Amino acid sequence: MTKKVILSSVLLFFLSIGSVKAQNDEGQSGTVYSLYGSGMPLLNNTAQEKGMGILGVSFTDNQSVGLTNPAQWGSGIYTKIAANFDFTNYSIKDSLSSGNNSLLKIGSFQAIFPILKNKLGMSVALYPETRSSYNVNSVRTFNVGGRTNEFLSNRTGTGGVTKFEVGFGLRLTNNISLGYAPSYAFLTESENETIVFADNTIASNNVNTRINGTAVSHRFGLSIGKTNFLKADDYIRIGGAITLPTNFDSKRKSETIKQVGLQSVVVEVGNTGTANVGLPLKMSGGVSYFFNSKFNASTEFQLEKWDEAEYGFSASEENAFTNRYIYGTGFQYHPYRSRSTKFFSKFKYSAGISYDSGHLEINNNKIETLWFSAGLGLVSPDLRTNSSFDLSFQYGLRGTISNSLVKENIFAINLSVNLTELMFLRRKLN
């Protein structure tokens, strides 16, 4: 079984690397609002946490792996490996037309190794922090030489910030845990601007702009848990996490192909140069209360100080940044713990709601999102492992069609595959 876990983890890791690379290659697209800055900031909560509408900063269980709070990595005796897959469909509309975008991606990969059982754990993770994924067509006209010409403009952007993180969680006491997670973050953005003219005497043009940068990022976590808090079999956990601002020394390069003389050559156009690109301070906190072994509820929040974030390549994009607030609450029900033989008792169920104020204010409109979530989980029947699958369904309402903006009705399916196994431990009984 241990070999299976190792093989699975290697497979998932390479799938994740493929996913990061595919950010530049995928043909599908996500939200148009990911144009701004280095893309839409992502929540790397698991499908289980998404199903509850929370971030996961105060929530953990033995069956799944959480990225949100490093303090939680010190607890447990299992080696845990998880990969998250997301499929999102955007039904989009503005004042002129409507359409559909969709995006399939491997979200994150994480492995937690208990260095000291129930004391010190190490997390290795690869996950996207922001994501640009848009594909927008526009038809416009211009006048030249007394004639009106029509052209189609297409802007397709991919990329974002991806972090490779090695972090540690330490259980200081039975009730208090701390965590620290430094990461190497790399920014890779690519945008293709294509223009095709109705007048075929004007050659079509494609400009590819790439922005690259690297930085070191730090985040910290705190978790406080208490059993028998209000009654004999309850449990409360309070969690908090902070991610320090991250600044990238980024370089931008725009290239296109020009016919120069008799040759087609790749040339640089536009403003090639360097600038600061920043991700802001991020603070989150929350409380999860486990009423008993079958029912728990959580309430969490997050603040991202986008007001202070830099995007040196575009003042207009930077000016659109505004502080982001996220509030989420939800519950979870675990009938499988009753050991019932009924079919519907084999799952865990969750539901929740969250509000995201968004990190953008465009044309005096905040790009807010309201999420409704539900989740379903299956824990492995093999009592020697705690592996599980979690599936969440989210429906979100984002934006508005006023002021030339876009309203998005979002339907997302998230899948977490959690492999949990006792590793490096010889069993006395089989």
Add this chain to the structure above:
Amino acid sequence: MQKSISKAAITWRLILSGFIVISLISCEDTNTVGGGVVEPVDIIIDTLYVNDFEQQQLDIFSGGLSNLPMGKYSDPLFGDFEITGYIKPVLLTTPTNPLNDSTDLKLLLTTNLDRAYGDTTEAVDFSIYKVTQRWRENEVLATDNITYDSGNLLGSFTYVDQDSIIIDISESYLLEYAEYVNNDDDDRDSLYNFEFFGLAIVPDAPSSQIIFPSIIDSKFLTIKETDTVSVAFRDHAFTVNRANESVFNDRIYLNNFLESFYRINFEDLANGIDPKNILKADLYLYEDRLQMGNSLPVNHTRPEIEFLDLRYANSQNLRYDLQLVQPDFVAFRDTLDNSFKFDITQHINSYLFGEPSEKEFYLTLGVNGGILNASTFYDSSATTELRPKIILTIASE
């Protein structure tokens, strides 16, 4: 319990399969949503006015063109043109039935009525004389002077708006030609080349039209009883006498006999271009149709120009290149505004992304097979709409 677990496992397999299927079959449509958020690429138009046109003058090789202009016309705008045509028949192979005084020699000239230059309602008289000096069609320049014996009229004709005319050529000339044709000696060809000089077709005064017979449809004819033989032209050329040439101080004057053409250079303009993503760079010239039209009396006509040529000035043999080598850029008339537009995008890009191997251009009117073309274009003294200019279509950066 084991049964229930299996059911759950099957359910999960179905869910996972559904996830994969939904992901794979989901597709996005092509739509234009989001243009207000993701601004499209902006197109910027920039205009650079071209001021430096350096006038040049030359003349053309007038032999061997597809038309043979002849006539005389005083153009109120461009001055006086007097054009004499020269033709020489090919040397026929020695016939079994020799040419003699029972043979008639005629000249068939076929013209295109649309190509007249001058007063199309008046009759034009021409006289035909014997050329008295040796000439070769691929060496004759339009400004050359080829002598002929004006004291010995070999034929004459009057042209009045007709598409073809047959002219009788004098018997004396036929007999002179017959000597070479009937000669079966080995040196007949060289004797013909060096001693027989052909005919000059000279417009008589007063004359007010230039006609342009087509070489391919014009010929000599030898007629003996019922036997008619076509005799093509071995050589043909023309010479032009000019008088009262106009001087244009505020117009660009182009004449396709290279009486006026221009040398231009865009280096200073190109080096001042800042945004580099030039999608198109067009050089615009605007024909002064008003002056051209107003200067012509009623019933007078002038051949229209249809295109302009632009060539890199890299020639070792300028006259030959301007006349016979394909231009690097061609501009056709836009009937909407009578502009002529050269697409010089590649040339401008060669400044922005390197160093062009050629920087100078010659702006000319194409020789057009011998059809005389002349026109005027607005220069930098005109209003901004009509000035010569380069219009840049630029993608915003």
